[in-house]
Amino acid sequence: GQQLNQSPQSMFIQEGEDVSMNCTSSSIFNTWLWYKQDPGEGPVLLIALYKAGELTSNGRLTAQFGITRKDSFLNISASIPSDVGIYFCAGQYNTDKLIFGTGTRLQVFP
């Protein structure tokens, strides 16, 4: 089935560093969302984006809806150990089902 491509697949960073990850699609979306999943848990919604070009923040997290509507970016500033987990982007076109990306695995070292 259709999936979104996320990069990088995994990241190993030092506590305090900033993190950037992105998500691309061959087709356009009307909505982009970013989720975080901890081991053994369900995904938790971080940020929802509804307009092309939109830039939205949630604490140390900032996400942008790409102008082409085919990509989105998530930045995490000043990472801390509890940022460890898997970050998924998800996109929706019109009222279609939500499609999830392949995930970016983040590891933060103290």
Next chain:
Amino acid sequence: NAGVMQNPRHLVRRRGQEARLRCSPMKGHSHVYWYRQLPEEGLKFMVYLQKENIIDESGMPKERFSAEFPKEGPSILRIQQVVRGDSAAYFCASSPPGYRAVELFFGEGSRLTVL
């Protein structure tokens, strides 16, 4: 305000048995979705339901899998005659009505192991 409730959290079945996974959406949410996640992979859409209606089942395998969301009670994902390849985490999500219907809230998942 309770979140999305799934049970059981863990289920072990032998090949050929049936698995039933239950999901109660968040209060006030009228949409239920089921996703499957294999180890080290992303979430794959299976089915989208509203009360007594299947809206989109394009991600459901054609055989052995069925889902329902009755007028009363939880949504049920049913897998008949399970095979080893059915071993996965099954996540239920619900969303509110209106323009925020795309914002899915997930349960903690049901992890099925087929021996």
